[in-house]
Amino acid sequence: MNTAIKETENHFFSNKKKGVDVKGKFIIGITQVAVLLIIAVLFIILGIIIYEGREKFSWEFISSFPTNGMTEGGIFPALIGTFILVIVMSIAAVPFGTITAIYLTEYAKENSKIAAAIRFSIRTLAVVPSIIFGLFGLGFFIQFVGGGIDKTFNAGQLHWGQPNILWASLTMALLTLPVIIVSVEEALKTIPRELREASLALGATKWQTIKNVVLPGSISGIMTGTILAVSRGAGEVAPILFTGAAYYLATLPASLSDQFMNLGYHIYIMATQSSDVEKTMPIQFATTLVLLILTLSLNLVAVIIRSRIRRRAK
Amino acid sequence: MKDIKIQVNDLSLYYGEKKALKEISMQIPANKVTALIGPSGCGKSTFLRCINRMNDLIPEVKITGEMLVEGVDIYDKNVDVVNIRKKIGMVFQKSNPFPKSIYENIAYGPKINGIKNKTELDEIVETSLRKAAIWEEIKDRLDDSALGLSGGQQQRLCIARTLAVSPDIILMDEPASALDPISTSKIEELVHELKEQYTIIIVTHNMQQAARTSDYTGFFYLGELIEMGKTNAIFTKPERKQTEDYITGRFG
Amino acid sequence: MASHFEIELEKLKNIIEKIGVLAENQVGEAVKALLSEPVSEGKEVKKTENKIDKLDVKIDEICQSIFALQQPVASDLRFIMSAMQISNEIERIGDLAVSIIKKAKNIKDKHDLIVKFSIADLARQVEIVTLKTNECFLTRSENCIGEIFILNNTIKNDCEDAIHNIINEMKINSKAVVSGTNLIIVLKHLERISEHCTNIAEYVYFMINAKIIKHEKFGDKKLDS
Numbered sequence: 001m002n003t004a005i006k007e008t009e010n011h012f013f014s015n016k017k018k019g020v021d022v023k024g025k026f027i028i029g030i031t032q033v034a035v036l037l038i039i040a041v042l043f044i045i046l047g048i049i050i051y052e053g054r055e056k057f058s059w060e061f062i063s064s065f066p067t068n069g070m071t072e073g074g075i076f077p078a079l080i081g082t083f084i085l086v087i088v089m090s091i092a093a094v095p096f097g098t099i100t101a102i103y104l105t106e107y108a109k110e111n112s113k114i115a116a117a118i119r120f121s122i123r124t125l126a127v128v129p130s131i132i133f134g135l136f137g138l139g140f141f142i143q144f145v146g147g148g149i150d151k152t153f154n155a156g157q158l159h160w161g162q163p164n165i166l167w168a169s170l171t172m173a174l175l176t177l178p179v180i181i182v183s184v185e186e187a188l189k190t191i192p193r194e195l196r197e198a199s200l201a202l203g204a205t206k207w208q209t210i211k212n213v214v215l216p217g218s219i220s221g222i223m224t225g226t227i228l229a230v231s232r233g234a235g236e237v238a239p240i241l242f243t244g245a246a247y248y249l250a251t252l253p254a255s256l257s258d259q260f261m262n263l264g265y266h267i268y269i270m271a272t273q274s275s276d277v278e279k280t281m282p283i284q285f286a287t288t289l290v291l292l293i294l295t296l297s298l299n300l301v302a303v304i305i306r307s308r309i310r311r312r313a314k
Numbered sequence: 315m316k317d318i319k320i321q322v323n324d325l326s327l328y329y330g331e332k333k334a335l336k337e338i339s340m341q342i343p344a345n346k347v348t349a350l351i352g353p354s355g356c357g358k359s360t361f362l363r364c365i366n367r368m369n370d371l372i373p374e375v376k377i378t379g380e381m382l383v384e385g386v387d388i389y390d391k392n393v394d395v396v397n398i399r400k401k402i403g404m405v406f407q408k409s410n411p412f413p414k415s416i417y418e419n420i421a422y423g424p425k426i427n428g429i430k431n432k433t434e435l436d437e438i439v440e441t442s443l444r445k446a447a448i449w450e451e452i453k454d455r456l457d458d459s460a461l462g463l464s465g466g467q468q469q470r471l472c473i474a475r476t477l478a479v480s481p482d483i484i485l486m487d488e489p490a491s492a493l494d495p496i497s498t499s500k501i502e503e504l505v506h507e508l509k510e511q512y513t514i515i516i517v518t519h520n521m522q523q524a525a526r527t528s529d530y531t532g533f534f535y536l537g538e539l540i541e542m543g544k545t546n547a548i549f550t551k552p553e554r555k556q557t558e559d560y561i562t563g564r565f566g
Numbered sequence: 567m568a569s570h571f572e573i574e575l576e577k578l579k580n581i582i583e584k585i586g587v588l589a590e591n592q593v594g595e596a597v598k599a600l601l602s603e604p605v606s607e608g609k610e611v612k613k614t615e616n617k618i619d620k621l622d623v624k625i626d627e628i629c630q631s632i633f634a635l636q637q638p639v640a641s642d643l644r645f646i647m648s649a650m651q652i653s654n655e656i657e658r659i660g661d662l663a664v665s666i667i668k669k670a671k672n673i674k675d676k677h678d679l680i681v682k683f684s685i686a687d688l689a690r691q692v693e694i695v696t697l698k699t700n701e702c703f704l705t706r707s708e709n710c711i712g713e714i715f716i717l718n719n720t721i722k723n724d725c726e727d728a729i730h731n732i733i734n735e736m737k738i739n740s741k742a743v744v745s746g747t748n749l750i751i752v753l754k755h756l757e758r759i760s761e762h763c764t765n766i767a768e769y770v771y772f773m774i775n776a777k778i779i780k781h782e783k784f785g786d787k788k789l790d791s
Contacts, residue, residue, distance in 0.1 A: 110373065192410070194406055194408055198472070199412075201404035201406075201476070202400070202403070202476070203423065203426060203427065525637070526571070526635055526637070546634070549634040550630055
């Protein structure tokens with residue numbers, strides 16, 4: 001029976017479309033080539049990195065300090081520095097982004113000018129080149145805020161007015177804010193109107209409704225935003241270039257006012273400023289591999305959580 | 315009508331420029347079921363949502379006239395909308411349990427009202443579920459997710475959730491329109507039992523449902539209340555021709 | 567737990583039972599008035615008649631309201647359709663009984679005539695038929711329905727015979743014409759009562775089996791369908 005239906009369908013379609021659709025086939029062909037190209041490029045990059053980095057990539061590489069003028073040894077401080085960076089960044093950006101998203105979806109009126117201005121700002125923020133953030137961080141956080149603190153509290157002695165983890169993290173937080181806001185907003189919007197109404201109809205205030213119904217339902221959305229932001233923050237170098245990343249440190253950072261090493265920055269200096277670029281090639285590839293694994297797996301987790309939210313929204 | 319619970323005087327509602335409700339005046343008796351019927355877009359749901367000020371959520375809505383609940387105009391500036399909604403519960407067309415456990419769904423309202431005592435909450439949960447005639451079915455799985463219940467059970471859970479904040483008045487917006495006939499008749503039977511303690515106003519597309527469940531029926535058409543009276547009278551000898559045409563299905 | 571609709575149906579059933587018993591009493595009174603010398607002036611009878619009329623109207627109202635508000639289907643629908651008809655039949659039985667009581671006063675030498683044309687048996691059978699009819703409505707038993715049909719048939723034949731004899735008597739004895747005519751009317755009434763009982767039995771049958779048998783000949787009525 002099934003096959004019978006299929007046959008008639010085929011028959012029906014082939015009758016309708018007489019002759020070969022040359023134009024259609026051409027377009028399909030082009031798109032196929034484009035897709036193959038992208039996949040090929042991806043595999044070539046991944047392939048080279050894995051191939052070149054495989055020898056150096058080991059537990060010891062991850063867990064030890066660089067030695068011998070950074071031509072040997074591991075990347076432990078860079079890895080830890082990256083972790084601290086993204087953690088401080090998340091602590092700053094996630095609550096701020098979530099609150100903004102709550103304002104935009106829950107409180108702002110549809111034709112509100114303030115909300116429109118905020119949305120415009122977020123969109124603009126998302127397309128600003130990351131080096132501009134770096135320069136902004138240097139100018140605003142280090143010289144203006146940090147310098148101000150030093151002038152007021154430390155009698156002009158330089159302590160906060162120089163690059164450190166805090167300023168780098170805050171700069172990175174600005175960069176990743178749009179990612180968080182958009183993700184959280186999307187999650188908040190998936191909470192059906194019926195649930196909000198149910199809560200309000202029971203005599204809950206708007207804030208009680210947000211706190212007890214809307215936010216618990218958006219937790220996974222907030223998590224996705226955070227993870228995407230972390231993965232972005234882990235990979236960016238430009239914003240921390242002037243605001244906190246160090247070329248080499250013999251010890252791990254002990255406070256927020258210390259500088260830190262960073263994976264992305266580490267790759268950059270190894271490739272451009274190392275005493276022996278050729279010799280450190282395997283270290284560069286292995287570091288790149290670590291960074292790639294880190295960001296890819298974070299993205300994967302975010303994709304999985306997001307697809308779960310979407311499924312629930314349906 | 316002896317005890318009047320809600321007195322509506324010349325209530326009009328505007329969506330921006332559009333007048334969606336036109337000078338509605340009616341009396342809703344206490345401890346009776348009042349059904350509001352009429353074709354889609356006639357304003358019956360809009361009117362229902364005026365009674366617990368659910369329309370406040372829509373920014374461009376403007377309301378004139380009086381809505382007196384036990385003599386108090388709920389649109390008065392001094393009235394707290396949150397208190398209104400505690401007193402006037404609402405059950406929606408689509409059952410909308412929170413994605414929480416059955417217990418947490420019922421306890422939600424009381425908790426918001428500041429009840430924290432576990433034994434007190436337990437008691438409220440049980441009585442509410444009993445009143446909604448669903449206790450026996452789900453008493454062994456109060457900690458399961460409410461979303462695992464069937465459509466009919468979810469709707470009765472939502473009724474129980476409304477009862478848990480002990481309202482006086484219960485508004486029902488097509489509570490059975492998404493349910494199968496068996497679940498529908500369970501809901502209808504429940505409505506019939508609840509009217510001893512509550513004043514119930516039910517909006518329904520389904521005229522037969524209005525006939526079966528209600529004591530009084532109001533017929534809305536194009537934003538106007540055409541006729542309101544005892545259900546028996548409306549369904550045997552309506553006074554207005556429009557009502558007769560609607561209930562006999564000869565609507566032109 | 568009975569739904570409120572079921573409670574309403576039960577209420578209707580009780581009212582029909584009540585009106586049935588009242589009609590049964592009326593028939594009893596009629597038979598008494600016919601078979602013995604009239605004792606009471608029939609105030610009770612008048613009162614009962616009023617009660618029956620009121621209940622008949624009430625049943626119609628309840629049925630109307632159920633039709634309008636509850637959309638009865640299947641057995642409920644058949645019950646309410648039958649209820650309206652049955653109350654109608656019962657009301658007529660009541661009327662006929664009252665009429666018999668009135669006519670019975672106009673019959674002189676009643677006792678002799680009754681003995682002569684063996685009407686006592688006939689009257690008692692009519693009483694039994696009304697009793698059986700009530701029982702039949704309450705128990706909804708098919709055996710009962712069959713018995714009513716058979717009894718009705720006997721009553722019909724007996725009535726015809728009696729009327730035939732009375733007419734013959736009137737031909738011979740012109741003095742007997744007034745009493746005889748009244749007696750014939752009474753007999754016709756008794757026959758009608760039995761006929762109404764049969765109709766009720768038919769509605770009960772319809773209630774049970776959803777089959778309308780009212781215009782079938784007695785012999786064709788297949789109760790074991």
